[in-house]
Amino acid sequence: MVLIGSLFMLNATAAAGDLAHANGVELNVTDIPAVGQPSFSGTWGTASVENDPGTDSGDWSDPDGVQNYVTLANRQIDAHGTDDPTAWEASAQLVVMQLTLNPNATQPLLTTGNIETHARCRPPDPAQASVQAAPGTITVLGTPVNPGTTQVSATGAQLGYPGVDHADLTVVRTDNTSTNGSVSASADMTISISGRLYDAEGNVIYDGPITTATMGHVEVTCAPDTTPTITPTITPTPTPTPTITPTTSPTPTITPTTSPTPTPTPTITPTTSPTPTPTPTIT
Numbered sequence: 001m002v003l004i005g006s007l008f009m010l011n012a013t014a015a016a017g018d019l020a021h022a023n024g025v026e027l028n029v030t031d032i033p034a035v036g037q038p039s040f041s042g043t044w045g046t047a048s049v050e051n052d053p054g055t056d057s058g059d060w061s062d063p064d065g066v067q068n069y070v071t072l073a074n075r076q077i078d079a080h081g082t083d084d085p086t087a088w089e090a091s092a093q094l095v096v097m098q099l100t101l102n103p104n105a106t107q108p109l110l111t112t113g114n115i116e117t118h119a120r121c122r123p124p125d126p127a128q129a130s131v132q133a134a135p136g137t138i139t140v141l142g143t144p145v146n147p148g149t150t151q152v153s154a155t156g157a158q159l160g161y162p163g164v165d166h167a168d169l170t171v172v173r174t175d176n177t178s179t180n181g182s183v184s185a186s187a188d189m190t191i192s193i194s195g196r197l198y199d200a201e202g203n204v205i206y207d208g209p210i211t212t213a214t215m216g217h218v219e220v221t222c223a224p225d226t227t228p229t230i231t232p233t234i235t236p237t238p239t240p241t242p243t244i245t246p247t248t249s250p251t252p253t254i255t256p257t258t259s260p261t262p263t264p265t266p267t268i269t270p271t272t273s274p275t276p277t278p279t280p281t282i283t
Contacts, residue, residue, distance in 0.1 A: 020056075049081045152171055172190075
């Protein structure tokens with residue numbers, strides 16, 4: 001059997017849902033009326049590419065005013081996407097020179113060395129996500145903070161909070177990485193600080209969250225390909241139907257039946273008795 005097929009060429013295009021996104025610093029400050037701290041929420045530095053391939057090297061215009069709290073010594077963010085092959089990538093490199101919640105603080109609350117985050121998807125390869133920072137380079141009030149929970153003692157002067165004599169801070173550092181098969185990934189470093197604040201008599205003025213800072217949040221998504229798979233139609237060459245030639249029986253030779261010549265009935269000649277010779281008369 002001979003198989004005849006058709007070949008289809010499909011051009012790859014970015015799918016709706018593809019994205020690469022990166023943020024520099026996301027800062028949330030808790031409202032604490034007892035120490036005169038107002039609430040705040042903002043993001044400084046964004047880069048984003050969605051659906052259509054391209055590159056965004058970041059917008060650092062800071063409309064939210066994060067720079068009122070944060071100073072960066074190094075800031076780089078990038079979002080990038082291509083569709084041939086499909087590959088979406090986001091990255092960030094940051095150095096926090098200082099994060100200070102109160103202008104009267106005598107010491108920065110948070111300082112960091114170089115923080116690098118990265119996320120990438122390129123189906124069918126597994127998606128990738130990473131967070132990197134040199135050991136001992138992430139500090140809260142000068143105390144190194146590793147992934148996990150760290151207890152830090154502070155004075156009211158260090159924090160800049162009026163009426164606070166001293167404080168017990170709980171610092172949680174989380175290096176977040178997440179992947180989902182080959183289609184998505186995200187990464188960032190989050191520092192969450194909560195504390196119990198005391199006055200000079202040892203009374204608790206406040207006990208609860210103080211601030212959360214997320215550095216280098218990056219995420220990518222490679223949307224599943226929804227282009228239908230076209231299976232070539234294979235048309236078999238039909239087997240020709242054999243021509244059936246009827247078998248012609250030969251015309252029989254008819255031999256005429258010959259009636260036998262009848263044997264003629266013999267003519268029966270009657271036997272004639274001989275005329276007797278007369279006996280001579282003797283005289």
